[in-house]
Amino acid sequence: MAKPERDDQPVLQPHTYDGIQEYDQRLPNWWLLTLHGSIVFAFLYWAYHFQLGIGKPDREVLDAELSQLEAKRLAASSSLDDATLWKLSRNAAKVAEGKAAYQAACLACHGPDLQGIKGIGHRLSDRTWVHAAGPMGVYRVLNEGVMVNGIPTGMVSQKHLGNDKLVALTAFLLSTQEEGKWQVIPRAEEPSQR
Numbered sequence: 001m002a003k004p005e006r007d008d009q010p011v012l013q014p015h016t017y018d019g020i021q022e023y024d025q026r027l028p029n030w031w032l033l034t035l036h037g038s039i040v041f042a043f044l045y046w047a048y049h050f051q052l053g054i055g056k057p058d059r060e061v062l063d064a065e066l067s068q069l070e071a072k073r074l075a076a077s078s079s080l081d082d083a084t085l086w087k088l089s090r091n092a093a094k095v096a097e098g099k100a101a102y103q104a105a106c107l108a109c110h111g112p113d114l115q116g117i118k119g120i121g122h123r124l125s126d127r128t129w130v131h132a133a134g135p136m137g138v139y140r141v142l143n144e145g146v147m148v149n150g151i152p153t154g155m156v157s158q159k160h161l162g163n164d165k166l167v168a169l170t171a172f173l174l175s176t177q178e179e180g181k182w183q184v185i186p187r188a189e190e191p192s193q194r
């Protein structure tokens with residue numbers, strides 16, 4: 001009869017394969033810790049990223065950082081033009097900045113969805129524009145405001161917001177537009193005011 005094994009001694013398995021016998025070794029603590037640790041980690045990771053929505057996927061974090069860098073680079077270029085403004089309008093960070101500024105400074109007159117308010121502010125979401133003949137036109141309207149026959153309208157210069165915000169606001173307004181589909185119409189035909 002086999003003599004009883006001590007608890008900490010490996011147990012020799014009864015089977016033999018190809019003349020080889022094996023021990024039933026107790027797994028070392030470092031190994032068990034790694035196994036259980038990774039199970040716990042996997043569970044927390046799954047909850048953090050996929051269930052609670054706290055952690056953003058790496059791809060999103062990277063995209064956000066890249067778009068902020070691009071926005072900085074474009075906004076820093078000394079000559080602002082239509083092409084740069086179109087590029088900024090596809091930059092998520094700049095558009096988000098512009099959207100926040102819109103909600104703070106423009107929403108009351110142009111409506112929460114840019115749809116315009118009759119007698120107060122023009123619609124900014126459609127392709128037809130009255131005063132802004134293109135991206136730089138929007139930027140100019142924001143800088144200078146709108147005068148009609150030498151008389152200031154409700155759209156006064158927004159210069160006090162600072163150039164960065166005006167660029168971001170322009171990017172946000174352009175984000176709803178398509179390049180090459182810009183249309184300038186007479187003031188009397190602005191649909192939101194009829």
Ligand code: HEC
Nearest residue numbers: 105106109120121122129130131132141146153154155158
């Ligand atoms: C006090 C109300 C008011 C506020 C606030 C205001 N606007 Fe306006 N906006 C107007 C009016 C009114 C017009 C049209 C002017 C006209 O022809 O009578 C206009 C015109 C414009 C136009 C030109 C539209 C076109 O058809 O060419 C743009 C662009 C514009 N606003 C953007 C903005 C942005 C961006 C803000 C926020 C920074 C803003 N406005 C804040 C009243 C306002």
